Amino acid sequence: MNTEQDISVLVVEDEGIVAEAHAEYVRRCPGFTLAGVVHTGTDAITFLNASAADLVLLDMNLPDLHGLDVLRRIRGAGVPSDVIAITAVRDLAVVRSAMSAGIAQYLIKPFTYSAFSGKLAAYREYHLNLAGQGSSATQSEVDRALAALRPNVPAALPKGLSPDTLKTVSELLKAADAPMSASEVSAALAMSRITVRRYLEHLDDQRAVLRTPRYGTRGRPELEYSWRR
Incomplete structure (x- = not known):
């Protein structure tokens, strides 16, 4: 059951086994709830026009529409859901296009649950920071929310450590x-x-x-x- 702070997630993935794996990852992440699973871009657009989802985990390579087309169409329809691109696509042109279209994160397949949960935890911090600001926010509050989405660059290890x-x-x-x-x-x-x-x-x-x-x-x-x- 949703609570006020649950973040609802729609999984958009054409491969059934992979879609279920991502759905199970969502179920395992504290503070998230699965809104649904769809396998085509058209179904994703239909779902989001009829139902609410705070976050969309969007595959870029779908059988009917490219993920960027899905993203542009839901933005054009005024759907406010945030989007994390989950894909094997490593083409920098696609990455730049996805970033300019307004995705929150970009997660490249294959990945571990640890990497997945880290992305969702960062998104949750961003989401809750903004949700707690009411109708307006200060510069520092916006900076803090956006900083949650930026990956932490690990410090160099001491010599000899792997x-x-x-x-x-x-x-x-x-x-x-x-x-x-x-x-x-x-x-x-x-x-x-x-x-x-x-x-x-x-x-x-x-x-x-x-x-x-x-x-x-x-x-x-x-x-x-x-x-x-």
């Missing part, structure tokens, strides 16, 4: 039910304790984890790490 390994360590800590020590992370990932400690210290420097002493062991307390929820 982005893939950092992601592996991070995902282990995110999934852990309890704080983990360097020795426990080392055993779980079959990595050296010294290497693991470098990644854990980097995550601590970035304030991504909480580092606390673990008492009850012999000698100096062992440090343990938990992901900041």
Whole structure:
């Protein structure tokens, strides 16, 4: 059931299996609700003219209409829904056209749930920032809302650290039910304790984890790490 803050989403995707996967991703994202799934541009236009959807996940390659044509037609009809382009199209001309036509985000297939949910979380922040401003907003409020849509550029890693390994360590800590020590992370990932400690210290420097002493062991307390929820 929708709540006042639920963001309703229409999935527009011609491949049935992919459409259901995207629909399931939407169901898994907190604060979003699935408004419907359609498989053609014509059906998308018909749906949006008859029903409300805050956000449209729009494939660019549809069997009847190009996604840009769908976007232009719904804008011409005064449909206020925001649009995230979800597509395998990497042509920069298409990307520029989509941006100039007013899409909120551009997500290139294939992608993981993590990438998908990150885009939706950024959109949700943007949507709620604007929704909370009433009929007018200050410059700083507009800037803050638009900043939510801009991708964060990750800082360069210290020499010797791998982005893939950092992601592996991070995902282990995110999934852990309890704080983990360097020795426990080392055993779980079959990595050296010294290497693991470098990644854990980097995550601590970035304030991504909480580092606390673990008492009850012999000698100096062992440090343990938990992901900041």
